[in-house]
Amino acid sequence: MATNSSYIEAASDASHYPSSLPPALRELTISQALFYAFILLTSYRSFDAYRKRANVPGVGFSSIPILSSWIAAYRFTRAPLKLMTEGVTKYKPGYFRIATIQGEYVMVTDRNKVQEFLRQPDDVLSMQEAANDQQQIPFTMGWGIGHATYHNQVVRVHLTKSIEHRIEDMVDEIRHAFDDLIGAPADYQPVHIYKVIAMSVARTSNRIMVGKDFSENTEFLELAIAYAEAVVISAELIRAFPDWMKHVLIRLTPAWSRRWKAMKHLKPMLEKRLAGDFDGGKKPDDLMQWLMDAAPPGEERTIPKLVERIMSMNVASIHTTTMTFTGALYKLAAEPEKYMPELRAELEEVLAEGPLSKDRIAKLKKMDSFLRESARYNNAGLMAVQRNAKKQFTFSDGTVIPAGAKVGTPTRFLQRDPTIYDNPEVFDGFRFSRLRDQTEGPATQYQMVSTAPELHVFGHGKHACPGRFFAVTEMKLMFAELITRYDMKLAPGTGVNETFIATMAIPDTKLNILMKTRS
Numbered sequence: 001m002a003t004n005s006s007y008i009e010a011a012s013d014a015s016h017y018p019s020s021l022p023p024a025l026r027e028l029t030i031s032q033a034l035f036y037a038f039i040l041l042t043s044y045r046s047f048d049a050y051r052k053r054a055n056v057p058g059v060g061f062s063s064i065p066i067l068s069s070w071i072a073a074y075r076f077t078r079a080p081l082k083l084m085t086e087g088v089t090k091y092k093p094g095y096f097r098i099a100t101i102q103g104e105y106v107m108v109t110d111r112n113k114v115q116e117f118l119r120q121p122d123d124v125l126s127m128q129e130a131a132n133d134q135q136q137i138p139f140t141m142g143w144g145i146g147h148a149t150y151h152n153q154v155v156r157v158h159l160t161k162s163i164e165h166r167i168e169d170m171v172d173e174i175r176h177a178f179d180d181l182i183g184a185p186a187d188y189q190p191v192h193i194y195k196v197i198a199m200s201v202a203r204t205s206n207r208i209m210v211g212k213d214f215s216e217n218t219e220f221l222e223l224a225i226a227y228a229e230a231v232v233i234s235a236e237l238i239r240a241f242p243d244w245m246k247h248v249l250i251r252l253t254p255a256w257s258r259r260w261k262a263m264k265h266l267k268p269m270l271e272k273r274l275a276g277d278f279d280g281g282k283k284p285d286d287l288m289q290w291l292m293d294a295a296p297p298g299e300e301r302t303i304p305k306l307v308e309r310i311m312s313m314n315v316a317s318i319h320t321t322t323m324t325f326t327g328a329l330y331k332l333a334a335e336p337e338k339y340m341p342e343l344r345a346e347l348e349e350v351l352a353e354g355p356l357s358k359d360r361i362a363k364l365k366k367m368d369s370f371l372r373e374s375a376r377y378n379n380a381g382l383m384a385v386q387r388n389a390k391k392q393f394t395f396s397d398g399t400v401i402p403a404g405a406k407v408g409t410p411t412r413f414l415q416r417d418p419t420i421y422d423n424p425e426v427f428d429g430f431r432f433s434r435l436r437d438q439t440e441g442p443a444t445q446y447q448m449v450s451t452a453p454e455l456h457v458f459g460h461g462k463h464a465c466p467g468r469f470f471a472v473t474e475m476k477l478m479f480a481e482l483i484t485r486y487d488m489k490l491a492p493g494t495g496v497n498e499t500f501i502a503t504m505a506i507p508d509t510k511l512n513i514l515m516k517t518r519s
C-alpha cells in the first residue's frame with residue numbers, strides 16, 4: 001500500500017504526467033506551473049486593463065508596468081476610504097481611476113457629470129452588465145435574472161400599485177414580528193436590532209411577495225435572509241474562473257445550495273399555481289403571481305426559474321431595507337432626546353385622523369426626512385452606482401470612456417458634498433423636512449423616494465430602484481410601530497462601527513440598541 005509520501009513523490013515526478021504533454025510542460029513542477037499561470041493572468045489583466053483604460057489619472061497605481069493594476073487593487077483593498085479621499089481631493093470635479101479585484105473603474109466626482117452618464121442608453125453604458133459583473137448574477141442567481149429582467153417592470157408597476165391596499169397586511173405582519181422578536185420589555189434590554197429588522201423585513205416582504213404561508217415559515221425566511229449573503233460570497237468564489245467553468249463551479253457554492261433548499265419550500269405552492277389550482281378559485285394577488293403571469297413562455301415558467309426569480313427579489317429587498325432602516329435606528333438611538341419627541345408628535349397627529357394609509361403616511365414629513373438624511377449620511381458605500389461601457393462614450397467635456405471600461409461614482413463623497421449640502425459632515429435628521437418647507441421649487445424633490453444624481457441610496461435615472469416605494473412604505477410602517485411602542489437608546493460608550501470592504505460599506509450588524517416598552 002502506498003504511503004502519503006510515496007503519493008507526493010509520485011505526484012511531483014514529471015514522468016507520471018501524461019506523455020501527450022509537450023516535453024517542456026512535462027518538466028514543470030507544480031510550483032513552476034502556478035508561477036507561470038500567475039504571470040500569464042497578470043499579463044492578461046494588465047493588457048486588458050490597458051486596452052480599456054480611460055485617459056484619466058489613477059490613484060494607488062505603481063510604476064511597475066505589468067503589476068501596476070494588481071498593486072493598485074491590493075492597495076485599494078487595504079485602504080479604500082483613504083484612496084477614495086485622495087482621488088476626490090485631488091481630482092474633483094474631474095475624474096480619476098481606481099483598481100479593485102474586479103477591475104479598474106473611472107470615478108466621476110461631479111453631480112452634473114454623474115447625471116450625464118446616467119442618461120446614456122443601456123447599449124452604451126449598461127447597468128445590467130455592471131450588476132452582472134459585480135454580483136456574477138447569471139451564475140449566482142440564475143441566467144434569466146441577469147439577462148431577462150422582466151421583474152423590473154413587475155416591481156415598478158404591480159408591486160408599487162399594490163402598496164395602498166396591502167398596508168393593513170404589512171402592519172399586521174410588523175406588529176406580530178415585533179411581538180415575537182422584541183416583546184414588551186419593562187426595562188431597557190439590549191436588542192440585536194439588525195437581526196430583528198432583517199427578520200421583520202423578511203416576514204413583511206414575503207407576506208406581500210409569496211403570502212402568509214411563507215411569512216410564517218421561519219426556516220424559509222432564514223434561507224431568504226442568508227441567500228443574499230451566499231450570493232455575495234459565491235460571486236467571489238467563482239469570479240476568477242472562465243464562464244464555462246462558472247456554470248459547473250456554482251453548483252458547489254452556498255448560493256446554489258440555499259436556493260435548492262428554498263425550492264423545497266416553494267415547489268408545492270408553485271406546482272399548484274402552475275396547474276391553475278388556486279385556493280378558493282381566486283388567483284393570488286402577490287408578487288409571485290404577477291411574476292408568473294409576466295414570465296416569458298417556456299423555460300422561465302418552470303419551477304426552478306420561478307424560484308430563482310422570487311429568491312432574487314429577496315436579495316433585492318431584505319438586506320437593502322434592513323441596512324437602510326437600522327442605519328436610521330442607530331441614529332435615533334444615539335440622540336433620542338433630540339429627535340423622538342418631534343417624530344412622535346408628528347405621528348400622533350397623523351394617527352389621530354385614523355390608521356396609517358398611503359395619504360397619511362405622506363404627511364409624515366419629519367420621519368421621511370429622518371430616513372433620507374440617514375441614507376445620505378450612513379448608507380454611503382464608496383461606489384453605489386456603476387455602469388459598464390458597451391460602446392465608447394464621450395463626456396461633454398471631451399473625456400473618453402472606451403468600450404469595455406467601467407464607470408462608477410464616489411457615493412460617500414457626493415452625498416457629503418459641501419457645495420450641495422450645508423454642514424454635510426453633520427447628521428441633521430430634519431434637514432430635508434426644513435428644505436421641503438423652505439423651497440420655492442418642487443418640495444417632492446426632498447422626499448425619501450426622490451432620487452438625485454448626488455444621493456445614491458436608490459441609484460438615479462432610468463434604473464433607479466423600482467422597489468423603493470415599497471421599501472420606503474415598509475420602513476415607515478416599522479418606524480411608526482417602533483416609536484409608538486418603545487423607548488430606545490444606545491448603551492454608553494457604544495456606537496456604529498464603520499467598515500468598508502473595497503467599495504462596499506459593510507453595515508454594523510452587531511450593535512445592540514437598548515429598548516423598553518414606552519413609558
Ligand code: HEM
Nearest residue numbers: 152316317320321324457458459460463464465466467471
Ligand atoms: C431600502 C431598500 C432598497 C435599497 C437601498 C435599494 C437600492 C437599489 C439600488 C442602489 C439599485 C441600483 C440603481 C442603479 O444602479 O441606478 C437598485 C435596483 C433595483 N432594485 Fe432596489 N433597493 C431597495 C429595495 C428594493 C426592493 C424592496 C425591491 C423589490 C422588491 C428592489 C428591486 C430592485 C430592482 C429590480 C432593481 C434593478 C432595477 C433596474 O435594473 O432597472 N429594491 N436598488
